[in-house]
Amino acid sequence: MGRIAFVYPGQGSQHPGMGLDLKKSDLLARFAFTQADQLRPGTSDQCFFGDEETLKQTANTQPCLYTVEMAASQALLGQGVTPDMVAGFSLGELAALTVAGAVDFENGIKMVTRRGQLMQAAAEKVDSAMIAVMKLEASQVEALCAAYPEAYPVNYNCPGQTVVAVKRDQLDGLKQDIKAAGGRALPLKVSGGFHSPFMAEAAEQFGAYLQDVKFSSTFKVPLYSNYTGYPYDRDCRELLQQQICNPVRWQTLVENMIADGADTFIELGPGQVLGGLIGRIDKSVTIYHVEDYDSLVKTVKEVRPYD
Numbered sequence: 001m002g003r004i005a006f007v008y009p010g011q012g013s014q015h016p017g018m019g020l021d022l023k024k025s026d027l028l029a030r031f032a033f034t035q036a037d038q039l040r041p042g043t044s045d046q047c048f049f050g051d052e053e054t055l056k057q058t059a060n061t062q063p064c065l066y067t068v069e070m071a072a073s074q075a076l077l078g079q080g081v082t083p084d085m086v087a088g089f090s091l092g093e094l095a096a097l098t099v100a101g102a103v104d105f106e107n108g109i110k111m112v113t114r115r116g117q118l119m120q121a122a123a124e125k126v127d128s129a130m131i132a133v134m135k136l137e138a139s140q141v142e143a144l145c146a147a148y149p150e151a152y153p154v155n156y157n158c159p160g161q162t163v164v165a166v167k168r169d170q171l172d173g174l175k176q177d178i179k180a181a182g183g184r185a186l187p188l189k190v191s192g193g194f195h196s197p198f199m200a201e202a203a204e205q206f207g208a209y210l211q212d213v214k215f216s217s218t219f220k221v222p223l224y225s226n227y228t229g230y231p232y233d234r235d236c237r238e239l240l241q242q243q244i245c246n247p248v249r250w251q252t253l254v255e256n257m258i259a260d261g262a263d264t265f266i267e268l269g270p271g272q273v274l275g276g277l278i279g280r281i282d283k284s285v286t287i288y289h290v291e292d293y294d295s296l297v298k299t300v301k302e303v304r305p306y307d
Helices: 020-025 027-039 043-049 052-056 058-078 092-099 105-125 138-145 169-179 195-209 237-244 249-257 273-281 293-303
Strands: 003-008 083-088 128-134 151-158 161-167 184-186 260-266 286-290
Touching: 003 058, 003 092, 020 027, 020 043, 020 058, 020 260, 020 293, 027 043, 027 105, 027 273, 052 058, 058 092, 058 105, 058 260, 058 286, 058 293, 083 092, 083 249, 092 105, 092 237, 105 184, 105 195, 128 151, 128 169, 128 249, 138 151, 138 169, 138 293, 151 249, 151 273, 161 169, 169 184, 195 237, 237 260, 249 260, 249 273, 260 273, 260 293, 286 293
Parallel strands: 003 083, 003 260, 260 286
Antiparallel strands: 128 161, 128 184, 151 161
8 A cells, every 4th residue: 555645525525414423433533523512513413413405505514514524534543544645625625734734623613614604605695506517528618618707617526527616597508508518417515606706705705814823834744735736835824715716626636646646545524426536537546435433444444454
């Protein structure tokens, strides 16, 4: 085995009941939920018992996902499995930031809570949506979006999959064009058009908020940026602000992690969306996930087979 990368999913991966099994089965995971409830009361109840609509609201989604991702991280780290590098998709980048040691849990959940509030407020000002475009190359998606004044390719996920943020009154026309080009459009479980100019105000306000956040000057492991696709090489505040209103370069990011030696990826948090994308980017890597007790045990057994 070469180098291990921890990766963290973003909005759209949430589901009712997420994290409950981990909380019941692992002491360190349970402590993460206790911390979250102390800093943001009701977080655990939303994770475990919130319905789809409650969890779809960005102001809830972000702190809830962050908490589940940190619970999964603490459970895996407690088993002696540590990363050589980390990354997260959109919101997941803040969980990766915490595991890399740039901030502690308290500042992390405060950041994601504020980020979620700002992005939800921005989303409520523009009737927008996000769709995953399948079976078309990114350049084709860019060309189709260029015909619409407010349609933006925003997540470059993997070969043949690009996510678009679009104003809702332009959505039907764009979907027809995608179908005519041989593609397929799938709606995402999010409440707005993120990583696009629709989020410019949220990004600016989040940047102002970050001025008062204290970041460590050194990371425990390299952290890869959604905004650039490369390891952090500048002030955290700039990269986190720009991430909100600019595309996620996920394919580039994963390719760079692999070039830097990652051959084992562990997705921490609900679902296996990132694992699917990574497998399409490079079929030679090994992919695991941790979201409940069974997947924790299986991953530890596979990653530490001789212990």
